[in-house]
Amino acid sequence: MRFDATAGAALAAPIIIAALILHYTKINGSRLVKALVIAGSIWLIGTTMSDTIYSLDANKHVTFELFTSKDLELELIQTAFSLHWHLILIGIALMLLTSIAIWKSNLVRCVQTRSTKLSFSLSIIVWLLFTVTAIRGGWMDHPQSPMSAYNIGDNDRAFIAWSAPYSVTYHLAKGAKKSASNVTQPASSELHQELAQTTASPAVLDNLKDANIVFVLLESWVSIDMKSYGSDIDSSPFFDALREKSLTSHAMYADGYRTVQGMFASMCSFPNPNGGIVASTQLQNNQYYCLPHMLKDRGWDTRFIQGSGKGIVGAFAKTLGFTESYGKMDYDFDDETNEWGYMDGGIYRYSLDRLDEMQAENPDKPFFMMINTGTTHSVYLPESFGYPFGDDNMSQIRASVQNHADIALHEFLAQLEGRFDKPTLVVLMSDHTAKVSEPDLAKNSIPFLIYATDGSIPTKQIDTAVSQRDIGVTILDWMGGYAPWFTGQSLLEEQEYYRSSFSDGSLFYWVDNRHAVTINSPDGQLKQCFTIEDNTISLIKTDCNAEWVQPLYQQGRDFNNLTQQLLFDGKTLDYRHLASIFPQSSTELEDDSQLVSD
Template sequence: MLFNILITSFILFFFTLLSKLVVFSLGVIPFSFESLYALFWGLQLDLTTVAIFTTLCLILNIPTALLFAKNSIIEKLPIILISWWIIISTTADAIYFIEAGRHITFEVFTGEGSGFALFITCLIKFPLQSIAAFTLCVISAFITVKIYLPQRYSLSRLKSNLAYSLVWIIFAVTMIRGGWHDHPQSPMSVYKIGDPKQAEVAWNAPYAITYYLVKGVKKAAHRITPVIDDTSISQLRKQLPQSYETKLSEIKPLNIIFLLLESWGAADMKSYANHTDVTPFFNQLRKESFSPHSMYANGFRTVEGMFASFCSYSNPIGAGVAGTQLQNMNYMCLPRILNNKGWSTHFVQGSGKGIVGSFSQTLGFKYSYGEHDYNRDSILNHWGYMDDDIYQFSLDKIKELKSPYFIAINTGTTHDTYLPNESDYNFGTQSREQIRYSVLNNADKSLEKFIVKLNATVTEPTIVVLMSDHTAGMPHTGLQRNSIPFLMYGINVDVPKTKPYINASQRDVAPTILDIMGGSARWFTGQSMFDNNYSSSADFSQGKSATWIKNNKLVKINAETGSIEQCAFVGENTIDLENTPCESEEFQALIKEVRAYTSYSQQLLYNGETASYS
């Protein structure tokens, strides 16, 4: 049986690699040193494909080995069919890449009922790829038929068969998971290579297509806004504020240290809306920094806050980009802009890298660090390392980095309700609010220690940004779930210590950072908060509802139908809402703007054309 496992895995690996090389030779992706490196890096996903399909072959061969003659063609049929699947899916993905500029993910469901038409189109428009695929299928069948496979299963060799099967299952599960130290890998794990162009080469189509077929179409991001034609797009563009011109050639070589304060909510902080002083250090630092009157999160998960903040773009209505077909688009986000300009880009978190780590590299961070990159003997919460250890790891990393660099730090204490000692719960443990206050207070103390050390360590011109990625555990009243803290200050660089009276959005963060660096990007949908003529809006969505906040006025519409759901005035504390009729001219103008932006931005997002926003 050992020989059968080895020969089956070798055949499948051979055609997995050969079909990718054939795609290369047909000019889908040009040969270069970087491409060869990516091809070699992608072997881990190729081995995942082999592990999955070899296991499937072994299962399918149980009845064929018992029912049919030794070494018969029927016994080899599973190997032949799976080889064909590998070759055909690789070719189909290559053709789709040529046509659409991206690999197949959930698009496997969009061609349902059009199989014959797609097949004929491939033959006519892509004859070289089609001929190559047919040739490889013939070769794989010929080789498999000619190879001798001894009988796989017999009662006399039951113990050895079981032993070999167990060893193989352990190997297969390890490959499918991508090891045992982190979140099980998905096809999007390819972005851990740190470069989207290299990820395109390392991509494994058979694994990706199989993965998304099994995962199901329900897991895809589904567009709910109406499809609009080119004429309507032009009209919608005129209704939106004018974007900046792109200026990236002479941006200042400033370092950026960006803290994603996991789950911090403005409603719990005295400098925003709370009467209790839960975060005294942050409140004091805010007085000495740049900070708008209010800021609202664009989503409810870390990856959603990352997308809005780093890419200056709204998430899909009621969903996120990470883990869906949309992650496979080539976004020109702030980390990628700076990475292309020579910045060293790093993303740090205290939990396993998982989807957040791979997503950070989708957005342009070259390096991603997680729990298993730490070498510290510490007390962990249920998610991983807590803030003190995350900050120390980050500080050690900062000391090693050469300017300019961009490091984002995702904190961890407030990802949980756990604190090491009962005495750490300074606000009590009798209610969810008391526990939340206690954990947040503990995180604020850790933040203070880190900022003091950071200010004493960093000597180069550096921008420091503190912002919550989203909130968690907040009451569902008013805007408590969306109002988040934000501040920015400079080390050896002048950052205005002003408090503009605006309703800012996470979409405004990347434009603001670029602005202070002397640059701008026309495809960013937000606006610099330093702009004296700031006219942008905060936005977020939940379910089918899209909400906009501008000049302390809130409008909520149904993104699918455009119908109005709510109009309200936002209270001074950034949270309270006072409902009001929508008939006034100001509210009608805002309704028109939110309808235009939602339709326009979502169409570009789902078409993979976010760089066209202007």
């Protein structure tokens, strides 16, 4: 209710003040006031409708996404109409009915008697004070923000308490360049002291393995529709079979809900801002030295390919170190498309064309190509393919679309075999999930695997949960390199302390194997404790007095506080693994992760 009152006060203030001025000047401005009330009502309905549609697709509310949709407005509108046309019709109907009711109502009219100067002045002051107080959220604490909803302490209740009109207005008023905010408490002086005293091995970035890398960023793939992750649904038989012959893990959890978040976590091996992004915010201007930067500086040809408009994702790819960034307007052929652009068949075809072009120009030059797929960005499938898992609900549609993408992936990787003389590392990882209404960790559990054409990657399943932050580290380790500022762990080395992490609003999740704790970022307090079932998704609430909880909680709290402060201070290169967060031995914790060979 507080956020709704804030949004209402912000919209009502100019209307009330305009009405007071009209009343004082004895001008009949009834129509102007009615028009302003109608505009405010349309804004309330429109933002609520838009946020409802978005949350049904992404399972999160609109925040920074306001600034990541540049050049994609048409695709977003088409997606909304194709999936949620009934909600749009309801919203438009409400706007029309409300507008007509307000315009025809006699409740809005200007009284012709003039108010006194004292009455006029006091009224203006009172309304301004009320508005400022409502927007600030009172005077007993620091100013509120949309993330203040998570102060409830329960993620599900916070999700319901969220006010779309307030959040959208807040972020638009704040602007893209300041849209990322640090909601995490500062790192303790003890942590800073430990960081200053920690000496790590120097970076090893020269004389890297002369090899190629093909990184397929599987748009919106979900593990809950994959048999190899314990699902009853077999949407991706090719991926599942390939997983048995690759390096993979029991689980991986996405560090966000947008493509740019998956890119930052995997390429820069650093957590995203809690509840936010780096791309298109003030954080994008900070100094980072990510995997594409390293390879580009050492002679690799680095390219990023997607099938939709370049937009924020394409621009961010260049920020991360990719020399070239391609979008749908660069394609020189026609192929199957959805509302976002080219589907996977066309994207892979264009990628192969660019690979052949690169080899023809300089066959001795190694390359790093990241491919962001597109079929699973939509719910559309060609009529000739149909919906093999049904189309009665979103779960069936999602599985059907992922099945189509799995077939295209099989065809693409088959064409990669024997194409290059140099050893080639192939990485398959989902950037995030989408269209997930299933509970618990379903909206974060994603598939991934790694293999190399020269057989230098072991066929192993790491029997624990790993992070997207581990991928850049693993690639660099395979090439013989090392970056001490990367926060992840190499999957090629046996570790006792793999950790996965992600945030949902201001709630931070810290995962160790089958254990997870949630931490309230603003005050660093432990909120809930869980064990994770073998399906990588289902959470069982457990007693926070259990022996394993406190060590895990303290490590997660300190990691979150330290990395967020370094991120917002522009000092990510100062990060080093601390013994207090990543101890060399975790024997005091139950169910330690272990490396299991298939």
